[in-house]
Amino acid sequence: MKLKRILSLIALTGLCLAGTIQAQDAATNAAPAAAETAAPAAPKDPTLEQRVADIEAYVNNGARTPDVNSKIPGPGPGHNAWQMTSTALVLFMTLPGLALFYGGLVRKKNVLSVLAQCMGITGLVTILWWACGYSLAFGSGDELVKGIVGSLDQKFLNGVDPYKTGAGYYWISDAMWAMFQLTFAIITPALIVGAIAERMKFSAVLLFVALWMFLVYFPFAHMVWSTTGLMCGTLNKEATIKAIDFAGGTVVHMTSGWSALVLCIILGKRKGYGKEPMPPHSMVMCMIGTGMLYVGWYGFNAGSALGADGIASNAFMTTTLAAAVAGFVWAVMEWAIKGKPSVLGFCSGIVAGLVVITPGAGFVTATSSVIIGVLAGIIPFLAVTYLKKMIGCDDALDTFGVHGVGGTLGAILTGVFADEKANAVLGKAGMDLLPGLVGNQIKAVVLTIVWSVVATAIIAFIVKATIGLRVSEEVESQGLDLAEHGEEGYHG
Numbered sequence: 001m002k003l004k005r006i007l008s009l010i011a012l013t014g015l016c017l018a019g020t021i022q023a024q025d026a027a028t029n030a031a032p033a034a035a036e037t038a039a040p041a042a043p044k045d046p047t048l049e050q051r052v053a054d055i056e057a058y059v060n061n062g063a064r065t066p067d068v069n070s071k072i073p074g075p076g077p078g079h080n081a082w083q084m085t086s087t088a089l090v091l092f093m094t095l096p097g098l099a100l101f102y103g104g105l106v107r108k109k110n111v112l113s114v115l116a117q118c119m120g121i122t123g124l125v126t127i128l129w130w131a132c133g134y135s136l137a138f139g140s141g142d143e144l145v146k147g148i149v150g151s152l153d154q155k156f157l158n159g160v161d162p163y164k165t166g167a168g169y170y171w172i173s174d175a176m177w178a179m180f181q182l183t184f185a186i187i188t189p190a191l192i193v194g195a196i197a198e199r200m201k202f203s204a205v206l207l208f209v210a211l212w213m214f215l216v217y218f219p220f221a222h223m224v225w226s227t228t229g230l231m232c233g234t235l236n237k238e239a240t241i242k243a244i245d246f247a248g249g250t251v252v253h254m255t256s257g258w259s260a261l262v263l264c265i266i267l268g269k270r271k272g273y274g275k276e277p278m279p280p281h282s283m284v285m286c287m288i289g290t291g292m293l294y295v296g297w298y299g300f301n302a303g304s305a306l307g308a309d310g311i312a313s314n315a316f317m318t319t320t321l322a323a324a325v326a327g328f329v330w331a332v333m334e335w336a337i338k339g340k341p342s343v344l345g346f347c348s349g350i351v352a353g354l355v356v357i358t359p360g361a362g363f364v365t366a367t368s369s370v371i372i373g374v375l376a377g378i379i380p381f382l383a384v385t386y387l388k389k390m391i392g393c394d395d396a397l398d399t400f401g402v403h404g405v406g407g408t409l410g411a412i413l414t415g416v417f418a419d420e421k422a423n424a425v426l427g428k429a430g431m432d433l434l435p436g437l438v439g440n441q442i443k444a445v446v447l448t449i450v451w452s453v454v455a456t457a458i459i460a461f462i463v464k465a466t467i468g469l470r471v472s473e474e475v476e477s478q479g480l481d482l483a484e485h486g487e488e489g490y491h492g
Contacts, residue, residue, distance in 0.1 A: 045069065057170070061307035064170055074163050076171030079307035083172045083180055086303025090183035093296035094118055094190050101289025101347070102194050105397045108281035109479025110198045111489040117193045117205050122186050124206055128213055129182045130157055136214075137181065137221035138167065147230030147240065150222045169306035180303065181221070188217055188252045194397030195260035199270050199476055202484045204469045208263070208459055215455040216259065220251045220448070231444050233433050234425050242433055243444035244418065244426070246315065247304040249359025249411040254448045257404025259456040261393065266460045267469050269394035271476050283343050290347040294323060297354045301361040314422050315361040318369035319354065325370055326353025329377025337385070345381075348402065352380040355406035360414035363426060368417035375413065380406045408445055415441030 046054070046068045053065040058076045099118040103111045132155045136144070141153030154160060160167070160178050168177025189209040223229040224245050233242035245251060270278065280286055301319045305312035330349025331341035356376035357369055364372065384401035395401065415438035420427030426434055463469055475483040482488060
């Protein structure tokens, strides 16, 4: 019986194998026929005229020729190379630029805490951006809240293809668009660190930033820069507020600056503030950080042209002029009022000029940028010197005075000086945005201030009620470096 069963199994196995081989042979023989039936006809090569038109579009950083099987379907090498360079430059603004700029301005017992906060924010925001932040800001699916928040269709960067274009602009890789915008998302909350330096717990900083990104940054990135955003005048014909923001006056500087003001008020003043001197421990470090910010800002502003074209060149020029003029004017103001032009004054003025020109860098002409630089050297200087005392807040490193006031000033001045000679999208050949532009800029400013202030207050009180905002008085006296990170910036 056992032998019969074994023979039966062998026979059955043989039949199965034979059937499988026959099925494979049949499938193999049938595959070419099925492929011939199902496969569409190979697309025809474009004509010479179509190929030339595509190359012209690439050279001019314009729209691709429609309905053409392009011979250069992926990212355009030159424009994409500039985008990669710009992305690196914007990251350079935070690490090490902002870290050194802020690090030099605090007392030496807290220098590492500032560096740690900048690096911690970089890691945290990157994780959030990958998980869902990019999708909430620029997701291409159905919006969660129309005009305000994007979709979750591209969570975990699903569908963000390095070999495809169009998510950001015609000739840059979708992956580079996502990474370029990530660097903006990183530096924005890092700017807030300047207002709360030397007294906020590291854990509280991270929790605050995590909540702030969802309630403030992701919505504003969508509203101002998404093709369906309610304040994106340059891309959305149906925008409720037809405002313009070339590189982040509202999205970056106003949201962080006004949020910084609210947070530092709720957090309270540093121990001994106003009673004991708290000078910067290293103006050399601060100046080096300023230089890094200046250089990195070319990626921030000229990179926002999304290609190596004339608009990028204009933004490069206006950024250079405004920053240099503002740095000089701030120092002269200080010289006239206080008797001496300080290195801190030059540094503060340069950063203020960079902030104020940011929203208009690609929309204004050279002469306008010089005027903007003069105003950037005066108004933020007055805010830092007098307004801060009037408010009575301990904005430790003048984040509100430079970024809040400067960003607000820049957004309004962009409406005043915007010129279609600098960018055709402003004129009738583009989106026809100049009529009523100042009014729309003011509307955008008001919305940004109200939203940022309310959201920040809510988040700050949530963090305060759960894990607390401040370090203990003992830790504050000792310094955050040793107490929070177990390290010292200097020895001996």
